[in-house]
Amino acid sequence: MADTRIRSKDVARSAPVPFVPQRDHPRNPGMPLDLDWVRDVRVNRSAVERRCDSFPRRRTVKRDWQAAWLLRAITCMDLTTLAGDDTPGRVRRLCAKARQPVRGDLLEALGVPKPDVRVAAVCVYHVFVETAADALRGTGIPVAAVSTGFPAGLSPFPQRVAEIRASLAAGAAEIDIVITRAHVLTGQWQALYDEVRAFREACGPAHLKTILGTGELGTLRNVARASAVCLMAGADFIKTSTGKEPVNATLPVGLVMARMIRAYLERTGHRVGFKPAGGIRSAKQALDWLLLMRDELGPPWLDRSLFRFGASGLLTDIERQLEHFVTGRYSAAHRHPVP
Secondary structure (H helix, E strand, C coil): CCCCCCCHHHHHHHCCCCCCCCCCCCCCCCCCCCHHHHHHCCCCHHHHHHHHHHHHHHCCCCHHHHHHHHHHHHHCEEEECCCCCCCHHHHHHHHHHHHCCCCHHHHHHHCCCHHHCCCCEEEECHHHHHHHHHHCCCCCCCEEEEECCCCCCCCCHHHHHHHHHHHHHHCCCEEEEECCHHHHHCCCHHHHHHHHHHHHHHHCCCEEEEECCHHHCCCHHHHHHHHHHHHHCCCCEEECCCCCCCCCCCHHHHHHHHHHHHHHHHHHCCCCEEECECCCCCHHHHHHHHHHHHHHCCHHHHCCCCECEEECHHHHHHHHHHHHHHHCCCCCHHHCCCC
C-alpha cells in the first residue's frame, strides 16, 4: 500500500502559492450533455455503505502525521459564516481568523511558518462580499459568495444570474451556486445542464462550485446523476450541501460524488474538485474525509485546488487537537474562538 503520510514540516513546502488563482490544472471546460451516461448510472447502496464504514475503522493517522493532516485540512477550508444574524463586524472577525487560523505559538511549536497556514477561502452572503474582500485585501485569500437564491435556489432565473454578476463585481473570486433540486427529482437533465451552464458562463473566470443539496435528492442514484450533469456543464467543484438541509455531508454521498469525479476524469481527462459541507465539526471527521479523497481520487485531491471543507466549527476542534499534540492537554473551546 502506498505511504499516505504527510509530515508537519512538509505542509509548507507542498502548499500551493499564490492563493489566487488556486488551479494548477486546466479548468474543466465541460462537455455536451450525454443522456445515455446519466440514464445508465447505477449505485449499489449497500456496497457504498460498507466501503464508507471501513474508513473510520481501517484507516487512522497518528502523532506527527495526524498534526500534518490536520494542518492540511485547515488549508482546504472555506471558512464560512452564513447565519441570519451576520454583521459586518462578525465578517471582519472571521476574515482575521482566516488570515491566521491557528495561534502563532502552536505553529511555532510545530515548526510551521505562519504564512503557510491560511484557509482556502472565506464564504459569505452577497451582502458581505465587499466587507470580506476589503478585510482580506493583500492576503491572496479569495472571497466565495453563496449565490443563485441560496439556499433553496428558487428565485427567478434572471435574478439568480444577476446575483452572480453582482457578487463578482463586489469582489468575489468564487461563486457557490445552488441547483434547482426539482430538475433532479423529476429527471429534467437537460434543464439542469442548461441551468448550470448558464451559471458557469455568468461566472466567467471565477471559480464555480455547484451545490447539489444532496439531503433533498432522495437517492444516491440521484446524487450520482446530478453530479454527472454538473460535471458535464463545466463545474469547477461539486459540493454536497448548503448546510441548511436536515442531512448534509455524509461519507456515502461523498463516495458517490468522488467516484463520479473519477469517472469524468477517465472520460475527459479533466480534474474537478469536491467540497463536502454541513455537519463536519470534528477533527476525526476531517481525517475521514481526507482519507476518502486519498483512497478514491489520489494525492492531488489533498490540496485546496481540488478539495474544500465548507465549515466553521470544524476549525475550533482542529485547533484543540493541535494544542493537545503540542502540550498533551486539551484546551477549552473558547481559547480558539471562531466568530
